[in-house]
Amino acid sequence: MEGVVGQSGHLVGIIGAGPAGLYAAQKLSEAGVYVVLFNQDIKPGGLAEYGIFPTKYKMKEGLRKQFRRILAHPRVEYYGNCRVGEKGALTLDDLHALGLDALICAAGAQGTKSLGLPGEEAVGVVHAKDLVYHYNRLPPFSQQQFAIGKRVAIVGMGNVMIDIAHYLLQLRHDVAEVIVVARRGPAERRYDAKEYTYVEPFVDQTALRHEIERLRPHLAAVGQDTTALIAAMTTATPPARPAGAPGRLVFRFLASPVEILSTPDGRVCGLRVEENRLVLHNETLTARGTGTYMEIPLDSVIFAIGDCVDETIGLPYAHGTFLTKPDASTAEQASAVYQVYDPIRHRVLDHTYVVGWSRQASDGLVGKAKQDAERGVDTVLRELATVPTPTARVVAARRQAVQRLVEERCGYPVTREDITLLEGAEQHMATQAQLADYKFDSNEAMIKAINSRKIARG
Numbered sequence: 001m002e003g004v005v006g007q008s009g010h011l012v013g014i015i016g017a018g019p020a021g022l023y024a025a026q027k028l029s030e031a032g033v034y035v036v037l038f039n040q041d042i043k044p045g046g047l048a049e050y051g052i053f054p055t056k057y058k059m060k061e062g063l064r065k066q067f068r069r070i071l072a073h074p075r076v077e078y079y080g081n082c083r084v085g086e087k088g089a090l091t092l093d094d095l096h097a098l099g100l101d102a103l104i105c106a107a108g109a110q111g112t113k114s115l116g117l118p119g120e121e122a123v124g125v126v127h128a129k130d131l132v133y134h135y136n137r138l139p140p141f142s143q144q145q146f147a148i149g150k151r152v153a154i155v156g157m158g159n160v161m162i163d164i165a166h167y168l169l170q171l172r173h174d175v176a177e178v179i180v181v182a183r184r185g186p187a188e189r190r191y192d193a194k195e196y197t198y199v200e201p202f203v204d205q206t207a208l209r210h211e212i213e214r215l216r217p218h219l220a221a222v223g224q225d226t227t228a229l230i231a232a233m234t235t236a237t238p239p240a241r242p243a244g245a246p247g248r249l250v251f252r253f254l255a256s257p258v259e260i261l262s263t264p265d266g267r268v269c270g271l272r273v274e275e276n277r278l279v280l281h282n283e284t285l286t287a288r289g290t291g292t293y294m295e296i297p298l299d300s301v302i303f304a305i306g307d308c309v310d311e312t313i314g315l316p317y318a319h320g321t322f323l324t325k326p327d328a329s330t331a332e333q334a335s336a337v338y339q340v341y342d343p344i345r346h347r348v349l350d351h352t353y354v355v356g357w358s359r360q361a362s363d364g365l366v367g368k369a370k371q372d373a374e375r376g377v378d379t380v381l382r383e384l385a386t387v388p389t390p391t392a393r394v395v396a397a398r399r400q401a402v403q404r405l406v407e408e409r410c411g412y413p414v415t416r417e418d419i420t421l422l423e424g425a426e427q428h429m430a431t432q433a434q435l436a437d438y439k440f441d442s443n444e445a446m447i448k449a450i451n452s453r454k455i456a457r458g
């Protein structure tokens with residue numbers, strides 16, 4: 001607990017140990033700051049552990065290695081299984097009462113964005129994040145059942161859509177058709193070309209050519225080249241489909257969902273969409289409804305339209321985001337975007353910051369979350385330079401107070417030593433089952449594995 005006395009010696013709390021929280025902890029600890037991470041999940045890593053596609057073993061393991069190094073720093077304390085907020089074991093007031101020199105929210109975007117369509121409560125409507133957590137084995141989603149039928153629409157055209165399609169068509173073998181429903185056209189696809197290669201074997205090339213051709217007048221109206229788009233999106237020699245994976249992937253462009261249709265017993269049976277045209281105004285391209293509607297028969301609808309932050313954490317919030325200072329001057333801008341803003345008192349909250357997907361929901365890859373966290377920490381360090389440095393004794397007392405609080409409130413707070421034991425147990429299971437990766441899929445099983453290893457160690 002005494003640790004190393006660094007050049008700063010301040011104590012900073014971070015809510016969330018996903019990439020943003022962990023890279024923030026790295027930069028702070030290297031600057032001599034003590035850090036305590038409060039993480040809702042037992043394991044660290046956030047979406048790097050529970051979002052990135054399960055078969056990207058190399059990428060996941062590379063990130064895990066970096067995260068292990070960050071957590072091993074003597075100035076970094078980790079408490080998993082400790083949720084912060086109105087629904088958690090710890091509230092923001094609890095954390096403020098600990099006398100932290102700064103508090104950073106790096107809790108990702110845990111809220112669910114919805115289009116508010118009639119019929120969204122039907123069985124078979126699924127939000128992408130929940131399904132992603134399910135197939136990456138994050139409790140409690142790992143143990144939930146999702147009603148996925150044979151014909152599935154995915155609403156949205158970004159990288160998450162690709163992952164969901166990849167899961168449905170390659171890891172499951174019971175989906176016959178995935179229909180990507182996109183508000184705008186093929187030129188506005190948001191996924192990365194590299195990610196597309198994962199689903200390319202499943203794309204019905206003939207159907208895609210016809211679909212883009214169908215849009216020719218709309219595309220021409222905004223100066224887009226249909227032939228070039230067909231050439232960019234299709235291939236005469238598609239990669240071979242993996243054995244035992246019979247499903248196909250088709251696109252439905254320029255279609256906005258307006259209603260989810262369901263059977264009398266409340267199951268999804270279709271999606272009603274309004275057909276759109278593209279409108280170019282002041283160099284901005286938008287989709288406008290044409291007043292023509294059509295129904296697509298299907299069994300499940302998965303929304304992959306991005307997420308919003310979890311307002312129950314308790315920070316000032318509006319329209320899916322935590323508030324940072326509006327209309328900051330250019331000079332203030334770099335700092336202001338990371339400082340949480342109280343719109344009632346018209347001022348930034350003292351020593352309270354937001355980084356990563358908690359600042360910009362669903363924005364970019366791990367590299368971007370890292371960059372954002374590091375920029376946020378620059379702001380924090382600038383402010384800490386104006387705060388008197390606590391003595392080593394004061395910091396040690398505060399760290400002990402944190403430990404007492406989490407032990408009192410969090411039931412079974414999981415430390416970095418526990419994580420090492422858990423990883424050992426999972427590695428053992430993977431070796432025994434000859435799997436590349438193994439994850440316990442409930443908190444109870446994880447805690448049991450940690451305790452068994454503790455007992456075995458004596």
Ligand SMILES: Cc1cc2nc3c(=O)[nH]c(=O)nc-3n(C[C@H](O)[C@H](O)[C@H](O)COP(=O)(O)OP(=O)(O)OC[C@H]3O[C@@H](n4cnc5c(N)ncnc54)[C@H](O)[C@@H]3O)c2cc1C
Binds near residue numbers: 018020038082367
């Ligand atoms: C489906 C999907 C696939 C992706 N694939 C890739 C990829 O292949 N490559 C890539 O580079 N990037 C990928 N990304 C993006 C990448 O995962 C994100 O950029 C990154 O994880 C965002 O980091 P974050 O720390 O801001 O949020 P998160 O990763 O969401 O981490 C948030 C952390 O906060 C914790 N938390 C949440 N609420 C609370 C609370 N109330 N109290 C305490 N703790 C809390 C959570 O337990 C979690 O550990 C993918 C994202 C998704 C959704």
